[in-house]
Amino acid sequence: MKKQLHDNICEEHLFSSIFNKYAKDLHDFLYYKFGELLNPKDKVQEAFVKLWQNCAKVTPDKAKSFLFTTANNLMLNEVAHQKVVLKYQQTKPKTSTNENPEFLMQESEYMDKLQRALANLTDAQREAFMMNRVEGKRFKEIAKILDISTKAVEKRIYGALEKLRRDIKEL
């Protein structure tokens, strides 16, 4: 059995290294699951402040699940759950103007459909799918973040993809 080097994280350098390791993943997880309206950045901060306050009780190997559980609960406390609509950046008009207005309209229609389709995914599907497709994470990494099996991640992502494509066609 591996012996723990530190049994708590009450030292600032230890705390900082945990922050560097998990903060971005935690933020992305919250963002894709709950959208940006509930301030995922602030929730990340709040979760880490709570971690610091409980630093004597949380061992480094428990820190990740503590953070994700705490942040998730903070979000859930804030509002009754509603559909999460993710915002998207308007694609900049290209310098070459060989795209006709009809094409541009189709393009914007497609984005709206995609947005609605994403909102129709379950939280579990959306968080896994977006971490894979947008953040470029592999199944194994996502499995570690979400504390589920790689097979389950694959199922969620594949399911999400199929559902998205079905919805886009139907909408």
Next chain:
Amino acid sequence: MMDREFLISKWLNNDLNDQELEAFKALEDYDDLMKLTHSLQAFKADDYDTSKELERTLSAIRSSKKQTSWLKSFMRIAAILVICFGIYHYTTTLDTSVSTTMAQKTTISLPDASSVTLNAKSSIVFNKKSWKHERDIRLEGEAFFKVAKGETFNVITKSGTVTVYGTQFNVKQRKNYFEVICYEGLVGVTHNSQETKLKPGDSFLIIDGKLIAKEKESQPSPSWLHNESTFKSLPYKEVLAEFERQYNVNITTKNIDTKQLFSGSFAHNNLDVALQSITLPLQVTYSKVNNTIILTRE
């Protein structure tokens, strides 16, 4: 032909080898998947600047820590002050009470130069804090007062209030019995909202609600202060009641009219001599059983 789901899954996990990639590109929905993947990039989460956020979080921790510790210690000090003040306020505004039991006398100095001597089975209650501007004493039983000059001095009893203006006087309030004797100065007695002023030697006596006239008191202080109870034409039952209080005994009578008047005295320090002094003049005999004394008229 490779399985479509297998290929897409491998593609999703960025796991396709060259051969599989070719097969994947040959899929009829390849273009759709590419367009979807491309479009999804527009939904990317806001940038997260880890080092900036770490700094923000650490400063939040520092300020919250500072604030709570500062607030905590402040609250502690405040709580201690509140408790101390509370105790001080409570104890200083608390009424002081002194009482005597059977066969006991005591002298109490009041906050000014005044003093009170309590006879047996009596009690007084007064307030040290408000003494300066309100010299009020509640009395049950009998007490002798030496009052220093100053604000009006009130002795409040169930039967009436005695107001004093620097003097010496005795108040006796017992069951159906209220007596005030002024020894020096001037005393006002309010009974049934009527005030009577007493000059030295004057006394005010009410037995069973009736005002009894008494001759001038010639002693400079009440006899009980010198361990003797003196009675002048007072009902025999008052004498017996006083006797019971001084010796902590029970007295029962047989064939005796306790309303008859008695003049005389008894000492507080010798039970047998005292018993003789209250029985001989009335030709009464007595017998003692433990704490009970039986008086019989022959």
